[in-house]
Amino acid sequence: MAYKKRHDGRKFDELREVEMKVGVVDSADGSAMFRIGRTKIIAAVYGPKLLHPQRLRETDKGVLRAYYRMLPFSVGDRKNPRPGRREIELSMVIKEALESSIFLEEFGNAVIDVHIYVVQADAGSRCASICAASLALANAGVPMKDVVASVSAGVVDGQVVLDLNYQEEAHEEGYVVDMPIAYVENLDKVTLLQMDGIATEEQVKEALKLGISGCKKIKEEMQKALRQKFA
Numbered sequence: 001m002a003y004k005k006r007h008d009g010r011k012f013d014e015l016r017e018v019e020m021k022v023g024v025v026d027s028a029d030g031s032a033m034f035r036i037g038r039t040k041i042i043a044a045v046y047g048p049k050l051l052h053p054q055r056l057r058e059t060d061k062g063v064l065r066a067y068y069r070m071l072p073f074s075v076g077d078r079k080n081p082r083p084g085r086r087e088i089e090l091s092m093v094i095k096e097a098l099e100s101s102i103f104l105e106e107f108g109n110a111v112i113d114v115h116i117y118v119v120q121a122d123a124g125s126r127c128a129s130i131c132a133a134s135l136a137l138a139n140a141g142v143p144m145k146d147v148v149a150s151v152s153a154g155v156v157d158g159q160v161v162l163d164l165n166y167q168e169e170a171h172e173e174g175y176v177v178d179m180p181i182a183y184v185e186n187l188d189k190v191t192l193l194q195m196d197g198i199a200t201e202e203q204v205k206e207a208l209k210l211g212i213s214g215c216k217k218i219k220e221e222m223q224k225a226l227r228q229k230f231a
């Protein structure tokens with residue numbers, strides 16, 4: 001049985017509704033809210049500031065640190081607030097996805113901290129986190145080569161789709177493949193590519209293409225949100 005109609009009625013290449021707001025946390029140097037469908041993220045940036053302890057400093061470039069956390073009420077069953085293995089790993093993956101777009105060489109001895117909280121999870125939270133973090137970094141005035149846009153693509157029971165929601169991730173017939181992608185358009189560089197599931201080479205290529213086109217659409221919206229903030 002192939003996947004003929006999406007659970008939420010979207011076209012196969014259609015994103016969920018996106019909403020974003022830049023500057024949502026007064027005490028942060030930069031912050032943003034990013035929502036895609038029911039997945040909602042808040043990111044707050046602190047820095048660049050002098051890194052302590054001194055032994056962690058890098059003289060010729062700044063250090064970026066990312067902390068991805070799921071709030072206890074972000075999923076149906078209460079999430080233990082203690083950071084788990086998944087959150088620690090995703091923090092690293094998110095940091096790496098963001099890093100290449102930042103002019104870190106301008107911030108020797110400094111650190112930029114990005115705190116990311118999943119307020120509500122409905123799949124695609126790592127991708128939405130990258131978008132929220134990138135907006136917050138721009139809001140903090142951190143010089144960047146481009147904003148980093150991110151979305152997942154994948155395969156549900158043989159059909160390549162853009163931006164899986166949780167119902168699709170949990171689809172029980174056939175294989176489900178989830179492929180989170182982050183893309184920096186100005187560098188034409190994919191800075192996050194993961195894959196969960198089994199797919200053919202053709203499906204992987206098609207999903208990657210669809211994911212990149214989704215990132216480009218999201219980037220346009222991110223730029224609109226930033227322009228609105230700085231208008």
Ligand code: ADP
Nearest residue numbers: 039075076077121122123124125126127166169
């Ligand atoms: P990602 O796709 O980046 O892994 P998710 O939003 O899927 O992010 O995941 C966060 C965690 O929350 C996962 O463990 C996932 O199983 C769970 N989760 C996501 N959406 C829901 C939901 N609607 N109901 C229950 N659990 C969910």
